Amino acid sequence: MSSIVSYGSYVPRYRIRAEEIARVWGEDPENIKGGLMIYSKSVPGPDEDVLTISAEAGKNAIKRTDVSKKTIGAIFVGSESHPYAVKPTASILVEALGLPNDIHSADYEFACKAGTAAIQNVMGLVDSGMIENGMAIGADTSQGAPGDALEYSASAGGTAFIIGKKGIAEINKTYSFTTDTPDFWRREGEKYPSHGGRFTGEPAYFKHVLTGAKRMMEMQGTKPEDYDYAVFHQPNGKFPTRAAKMLGFKDEQVKDGLLTPYIGNTYSSSMIIGLSAILDKAEPGDRILAVAFGSGAGSDAFDITVNDSIKSYKRDRAPGVMEQINRPIWIDYANYVKYRGKIIMRGE
Amino acid sequence: MRDVYIIGVGSTKYGELWDMSLRELASEAGLKALMDAGIKAEEIDALYGANTSAGQFIDQEHIAALISDYSGISELGIPAVRIEAGAASGGAALNQAYLAVKSGQYDTVVVGGVEKMTDVPSEVANEIIGGSLDAEWETFFGVTEASVAAMIAKRHEYDERVKREHYAVFPVISHKHASMNPSSHFKNVIKLEDVINASPVAEPLTVYDTAPLSDGASAIVITADKKKIKESENPIRIKASTMANDFLSLHDRKKIDSFKAVNKSVKEALKQSGLNLGNIDGYEIHDSYSIGSLIQMEEIFGKEAIKMVENNEYYFNSSHPLNVSGGLKAHGNPLGAVGLYQAIEATIQLRGKAGERQIKGSKNMLIHNMGGLGTTSVTTILGVE
Numbered sequence: 001m002s003s004i005v006s007y008g009s010y011v012p013r014y015r016i017r018a019e020e021i022a023r024v025w026g027e028d029p030e031n032i033k034g035g036l037m038i039y040s041k042s043v044p045g046p047d048e049d050v051l052t053i054s055a056e057a058g059k060n061a062i063k064r065t066d067v068s069k070k071t072i073g074a075i076f077v078g079s080e081s082h083p084y085a086v087k088p089t090a091s092i093l094v095e096a097l098g099l100p101n102d103i104h105s106a107d108y109e110f111a112c113k114a115g116t117a118a119i120q121n122v123m124g125l126v127d128s129g130m131i132e133n134g135m136a137i138g139a140d141t142s143q144g145a146p147g148d149a150l151e152y153s154a155s156a157g158g159t160a161f162i163i164g165k166k167g168i169a170e171i172n173k174t175y176s177f178t179t180d181t182p183d184f185w186r187r188e189g190e191k192y193p194s195h196g197g198r199f200t201g202e203p204a205y206f207k208h209v210l211t212g213a214k215r216m217m218e219m220q221g222t223k224p225e226d227y228d229y230a231v232f233h234q235p236n237g238k239f240p241t242r243a244a245k246m247l248g249f250k251d252e253q254v255k256d257g258l259l260t261p262y263i264g265n266t267y268s269s270s271m272i273i274g275l276s277a278i279l280d281k282a283e284p285g286d287r288i289l290a291v292a293f294g295s296g297a298g299s300d301a302f303d304i305t306v307n308d309s310i311k312s313y314k315r316d317r318a319p320g321v322m323e324q325i326n327r328p329i330w331i332d333y334a335n336y337v338k339y340r341g342k343i344i345m346r347g348e
Numbered sequence: 349m350r351d352v353y354i355i356g357v358g359s360t361k362y363g364e365l366w367d368m369s370l371r372e373l374a375s376e377a378g379l380k381a382l383m384d385a386g387i388k389a390e391e392i393d394a395l396y397g398a399n400t401s402a403g404q405f406i407d408q409e410h411i412a413a414l415i416s417d418y419s420g421i422s423e424l425g426i427p428a429v430r431i432e433a434g435a436a437s438g439g440a441a442l443n444q445a446y447l448a449v450k451s452g453q454y455d456t457v458v459v460g461g462v463e464k465m466t467d468v469p470s471e472v473a474n475e476i477i478g479g480s481l482d483a484e485w486e487t488f489f490g491v492t493e494a495s496v497a498a499m500i501a502k503r504h505e506y507d508e509r510v511k512r513e514h515y516a517v518f519p520v521i522s523h524k525h526a527s528m529n530p531s532s533h534f535k536n537v538i539k540l541e542d543v544i545n546a547s548p549v550a551e552p553l554t555v556y557d558t559a560p561l562s563d564g565a566s567a568i569v570i571t572a573d574k575k576k577i578k579e580s581e582n583p584i585r586i587k588a589s590t591m592a593n594d595f596l597s598l599h600d601r602k603k604i605d606s607f608k609a610v611n612k613s614v615k616e617a618l619k620q621s622g623l624n625l626g627n628i629d630g631y632e633i634h635d636s637y638s639i640g641s642l643i644q645m646e647e648i649f650g651k652e653a654i655k656m657v658e659n660n661e662y663y664f665n666s667s668h669p670l671n672v673s674g675g676l677k678a679h680g681n682p683l684g685a686v687g688l689y690q691a692i693e694a695t696i697q698l699r700g701k702a703g704e705r706q707i708k709g710s711k712n713m714l715i716h717n718m719g720g721l722g723t724t725s726v727t728t729i730l731g732v733e
Contacts, residue, residue, distance in 0.1 A: 031547055197469045203366045 002126040003167035004304070005067055005133055006313075008060025009159040009276040009321050010053050011263055014043040015328040016336045018152055024333045025147050032152050037237025041155035041264025043331060044141045046339050050079045051089050053158035054139040055096045057269075060318035061135070061160040062097065069097070072162065073131030074104040076121050078114025078138045078268045080186070082107055093137070104131070111184060112233055113294030114138060115159065115268040120174055120300060122163040133164035140267035145192035146342060153236055155264025159272040168310040169279065169288075172303040173220060177211045184295035195295075201239070204297050209233060209243050212291045212299030220303050224248040228286040231257030231274040233293035235265045256281065257290075262325055275304075277321035282306045352449045353583040354730065355576055356385025356569035357692040362680025363533040365563040370406055370464035371418040377565035377685075378419050378460050385569040387576065389421040392569075393454035395428040398441035398461035400683035404476040406464050415460060434480035434719025435636060437461060438566070438687025439591075439726030446589045449572050456576060460567035461689075463682035473561050477683070480720045482597040494558055496598055496721055497637035498550035504605035504639060505552075512552060514657050516543040518641035518670075519556050519677045521662050526674025528664075528705040533562050533680035543638070557638040562680035566688035568695070582699045587712070588620035588729040594722050607640075607722030610647040614716065617727035621712075625649070628729075629710040630669040630697055632690040634718035635677045644716060645670070669707045672697065687717035687726060694730045 017040045022029035033039055044053065054077055062069060075097075077089045090105035104125065108114040115138015122134035139158025144150030163171075183204035186193035196204070209232055217223065224230070230249045232240040237260050244254045257274030260266075266273055271292040278288055288304040337343055358380025360373050368376075374397070382389065397412035408414065412428035433440035438461035445459045465473055474494070478487045481496065504510050520540055526532035538556060546554035570586065577583045592613035595601050601608075618624060625648070635641040645653035656662060662670035673679045673693035676686050694713035696702050712731040718724065 028547070198364065199366065199466070202364070 001171050001173065002123045002163050002165060003171060004161055004169040004279070005164040005167035006061045006065035006162040007160065007276050007279055008057050008064060008318050009157065009269070009273050009324065010056035010060065011157045011321070011324040012042045012044045012048055012053070013327060013329045014045055014331050014339065015040045016043055016331055016333065020333050021152055035238065036152065037241065037261050038152050038264065039261050041153060042157055042266070043336055043339055044156035048156065049083045049141055050081050050139045050158070051083050051092055053141065053156060054089060054093055054137045054160065057139060057158040057160040058093060058097045058135060058137060061162050063317040064314050065162060067133060067162065067164065070100055071132045072099050072103065072135055074122055074125050074134035075099060076106050076108055076118035076136050078108040078110065078118040079140050080109055080111055080114065080267060081141045081143065110298065111294035111296050112235070112267045112270050113292040113298060113300050115272050116292040116300035119161055119163060120176070123171060123174065126163055126165060133162055136161050136163060138268035138272050140269060142265065142267040143192050148192070150193070150195065153260070153265040155266050157263060157266030157269045157273050159269045159276045161272070168313045169282070169304050169306045172305055173216065175212065175216050175219060175301045176298060177208055177215065178298035179208070181297035183297055200295070204295060205233070205235065205239050205293055206243060208297050208299040209291050209293050210246060212301035213247050213289060216289065216301040216303055222303070224253070226287060227253060227289045229257060229278045229282070229288045230254050231271055231278060231288065231290045233271045233291065234258060234260035234274065235270070237261040259321065259325065273321060280315060280320040280322065282310060284308045284310055349450055350452070350572045352446055352570055352572050352586045353577050353580065354568050354586065354691065354695050355571050355580040355583050356381045356387070357695050358384055359531060359566040359689055359692050360564050361531045362562045362564035362682060364466050366466065368563065370402060370408065370462055371414055373464065373563060373565035374415040374460055374462040375419040377462070377567040378415065378458060381458060381460070381567040381569050386579070387456065387569065389424060391456055392421070392426055392458050394445070394448065394457045395426055396441045396445040396457060396459045397428060397430045398437035398459070398684045398688065399430055400432060400435060400437050400463060401476050401479055402464065404479065406467055411462070415462070433724045435634065435683045436687060436717045436719030436724040436726050437684040439717030439728065440687070440724065442568070442687060442691060442728060443589045443591050443726055445570060446586055449570055455573040456569065456571040458567060458569050459688060460565060461685035461687060462565035463684045464563050465561040465682060466563050470561060480723070485597050485599070492550070493721070494550040494553060494637070497639055498553045499598065500605050500643070500721060501552055501639040504643065507605060510642070510654065512544060513540060514654055515638040515642040516540055516557065517657055518635055518638045519543050522635055522671050522675035522677040525664055525672050525705055526678030528703070529674045529679055532674045532678055533560055534678045553637065553639070559636045559676040559681035562682045564680055564682035564685050566685045566692055568688055568691055584695045584698050584730050585733060586728065587623065587731045588617035588727065590616040590620060590727050592616070592725045596720065596723055605643060607643050607647050607725065609722055609725035610644050610716065610718070613725040613727040614648050614714070617714070617729050621729045623712060623729065628712050628714045630672055630694070630707045630713045632671055632673060632675070632693055632713065632715040634686070634716055635671055635675040636681060636718070637721070640718070640721055643722070644718070664705050664707060672702070672705050672707060690715040690717055691728060691730065698730060698732050
């Protein structure tokens with residue numbers, strides 16, 4: 001099976017607190033902080049979009065490895081906020097990252113698990129021998145309608161992986177589970193997504209995440225205690241915490257990958273940015289269970305073992321996830337709506 | 349006039365039943381009721397279907413015909429009609445079916461109630477629930493049913509010196525009882541401070557003061573056929589069935605924190621049954637809002653109702669067991685079905701089959717189903733001989 005050769009993430013510096021959003025909408029911030037476990041979220045700057053975020057994450061992944069860019073034979077970008085409806089993000093990234101033009105490239109969409117779908121597709125090409133290495137990115141500048149519960153969580157961020165034969169962590173197995181479950185959607189041309197309220201919980205998130213995790217452990221003959229870390233898709237802080245508890249994982253196994261309480265839900269990067277934060281501190285032999293969830297709905301599970309190569313891997317060449325999280329620029333709601341293009345400008 | 353008995357009951361689980369449609373819910377409950385009665389579809393003379401708002405919840409009207417069709421009995425040509433009276437639809441359907449059987453027009457009738465509420469977002473569901481108010485004079489101006497309940501609560505606290513705890517206790521009682529009922533929407537036990545400190549819905553009411561949005565269906569079989577009554581293992585007699593109404597709009601009522609219709613239908617039911625309150629062993633009332641529970645009990649017991657709160661008399665093992673099913677608050681609140689589940693709970697209690705929540709030696713149960721806040725009131729008294 002293929003392995004993770006390198007990785008890198010990017011989190012925009014702008015942040016807004018739950019209290020600030022609640023202040024504008026007359027809500028009790030304690031309900032958001034206590035109920036959803038969201039304290040703040042990242043906000044893309046006026047000049048940032050999925051392309052720039054992907055480029056930053058991709059650059060960080062490239063910086064950390066000595067593997068030549070010429071060996072990268074595929075780039076797939078998963079997002080639900082690609083800048084163009086028609087025109088790939090991936091092709092711009094090929095040029096922006098200086099990748100060879102002899103390359104397979106495409107944009108993917110599967111709500112919050114488009115990034116892991118990209119990883120799986122690169123794995124397929126690597127395992128089949130079609131390419132030596134490939135890049136998979138999950139990035140989003142997700143949308144939440146003004147006043148909607150999503151406004152507290154929908155944030156921005158991206159994570160890139162270079163997948164190849166020889167890397168720092170083996171992907172022992174991947175498994176996917178898919179059903180037709182309409183929990184969250186955005187139709188063509190609509191500015192903001194719709195969601196099924198409580199329907200997004202039990203029949204959507206929990207059913208798919210728990211099935212993905214359980215089947216993976218069944219197939220691998222593993223138990224929660226066999227893993228040093230577990231990371232799940234995190235639309236808020238509450239869902240992954242509950243899922244971990246239901247599966248039998250302890251707080252210390254999940255705390256390092258649980259980032260949504262501080263940066264919000266980065267959608268296509270949500271689970272993988274947690275995985276990125278875990279890899280920032282992982283040691284040889286550490287085993288990781290990672291499960292992404294995408295509305296609509298499906299889950300992608302990964303069983304990963306970190307190997308000895310991580311010792312010589314140059315993590316320090318790019319900023320780690322926590323380093324990026326810990327350099328916020330706090331903004332108010334007025335700047336938030338300005339940056340997110342929610343103000344109707346002259347001529348619009 | 350001949351006596352009418354309940355000879356079969358059937359219900360689905362109540363809750364967020366994402367995998368079941370309205371038609372599946374209704375036919376499951378109906379089939380269970382027929383099986384419980386031990387009769388075949390050919391023996392039914394009519395079908396009464398209770399439903400509050402399927403037209404808005406799932407874009408489906410003509411509910412009784414749908415239930416009949418989907419249950420596979422349309423070939424028999426059995427008349428099927430829908431009864432709607434807000435959240436009192438179930439009780440009203442039972443009342444209409446009872447009158448039809450009592451009069452001799454029909455011998456054996458199935459009465460079913462169903463609501464599928466979770467296919468729409470909760471804010472849409474709350475608008476639909478507001479359909480039980482006056483569209484022109486209330487909901488047009490932004491009034492919701494919860495806000496009406498909150499106004500009643502504020503007025504009641506002011507006029508009658510009622511404390512928050514006097515009505516916040518009703519959800520606590522319902523949750524305690526629901527924890528012992530396998531078909532409940534919620535099985536968690538809650539405390540008084542949980543109710544008071546929960547997120548506000550319409551102050552002073554919180555989410556715990558209000559019944560949830562639930563899916564579910566319940567059905568019963570009633571008959572006056574002597575052979576069927578004799579063959580029934582445990583027939584339960586409908587000793588009284590009465591209805592009364594008040595003004596639809598709150599502003600037309602002389603005193604907004606009283607439910608005159610409740611007082612009237614309960615008094616008439618007691619008279620019809622020849623019983624007094626001392627003969628009643630348990631109560632199922634319409635606890636869509638905690639304040640509504642207190643006012644219903646005050647209409648039945650007067651000032652004693654508050655003393656009964658203070659003396660913890662409403663628990664299943666106390667002197668006036670109330671909502672031993674778990675009530676709408678915790679057993680669940682699929683609008684059109686709840687009036688029938690109340691009858692089912694009373695039947696189970698009177699059969700002595702309620703397990704750990706059994707009211708000991710129960711002979712007569714009074715059930716009260718309500719549409720709006722005190723607008724439509726249906727009282728039924730069930731008993732063993």
